[in-house]
Amino acid sequence: MERSLIRKEVIPFLKMFGALILATAITDALLHMFDMVWVGRWLGIPGVILILLSFFYSMRKRKKISFGKPKTLLILHESLTWIGALMILVHAGIHIYTILPWLALIAMMINVISGMTGKYLLDRSHRFLADKKEFYAQQSLSEEAIEKKLFWDATTFDVMKKWRAVHLPITLAFTVLGIAHILSIFLFWEWK
Ligand code: HEM
Numbered sequence: 254m255e256r257s258l259i260r261k262e263v264i265p266f267l268k269m270f271g272a273l274i275l276a277t278a279i280t281d282a283l284l285h286m287f288d289m290v291w292v293g294r295w296l297g298i299p300g301v302i303l304i305l306l307s308f309f310y311s312m313r314k315r316k317k318i319s320f321g322k323p324k325t326l327l328i329l330h331e332s333l334t335w336i337g338a339l340m341i342l343v344h345a346g347i348h349i350y351t352i353l354p355w356l357a358l359i360a361m362m363i364n365v366i367s368g369m370t371g372k373y374l375l376d377r378s379h380r381f382l383a384d385k386k387e388f389y390a391q392q393s394l395s396e397e398a399i400e401k402k403l404f405w406d407a408t409t410f411d412v413m414k415k416w417r418a419v420h421l422p423i424t425l426a427f428t429v430l431g432i433a434h435i436l437s438i439f440l441f442w443e444w445k
Contacts, residue, residue: 262373269369273335277342284343293343300340301431307333314408323404331372338365353437357430364427367420371413378410379403 284290310330312318338361345358382403389399407413 262377266369266373269335269372270366273339273342273365276339277346280339280343281346293346295344296340297344300337300344301435303333303337303340307331307337323401331368334365334368338362351437353430354434357427357434360423360427360430363423364420367416367423371416371420374412374416375407378407378413381410382406 281293284292307330309318309321310323310326313321313323313326341358341361345354385406386399386403389402394402
């Protein structure tokens with residue numbers, strides 16, 4: 254049991270997080286190598302856009318939109334935030350000179366780490382719910398309907414409820430700090 258927890262959750266988590274840090278270091282080194290460090294200054298913008306696009310999942314979940322399969326949107330959420338975080342990390346690497354962007358960056362990293370933790374907890378609740386599938390199948394629900402039911406069931410599982418107590422408030426903190434950082438850039442912009 255313990256071994257399988259490490260194999261199914263801990264190692265994939267470390268790989269996903271490690272890949273993010275490695276990709277940041279490589280991108281940063283390449284920008285330096287090709288004398289393109291200035292690119293990093295602008296990477297904050299597409300990074301934020303990708304993270305905003307990733308919120309289609311949340312909008313779908315909260316019924317603000319009705320298009321898109323929840324599972325696909327969640328995969329998109331995970332991928333877009335990964336790439337967005339990469340861009341913001343590279344962006345942050347070159348010109349942090351005040352405290353505000355540091356705080357925003359710390360909040361983002363807690364967000365990312367909690368997100369990755371949640372991903373594997375969600376997988377775990379999925380595995381627990383596999384049994385439930387039998388039950389739904391007996392009620393002659395369609396394959397697609399079962400898939401959807403299981404998906405939402407898994408996200409309301411106990412462990413997920415507890416996990417959300419971290420992922421959601423830290424999103425709020427990240428948003429506030431991110432907006433404060435962006436506003437301060439506009440306020441002190443040197444128009445030259
Ligand atoms: C900048 C980074 C991130 C932000 C701001 C963020 C924000 C959010 C928000 C607002 C939700 C919506 C939940 C809801 O509406 O109930 C969510 C859900 C979720 N996020 Fe993230 N997230 C980030 C990174 C990640 C990463 C890197 C992963 C995994 C690789 C991840 C995995 C998840 C999962 C699995 C859920 C769904 C769980 C559920 O439905 O309760 N997140 N995230």
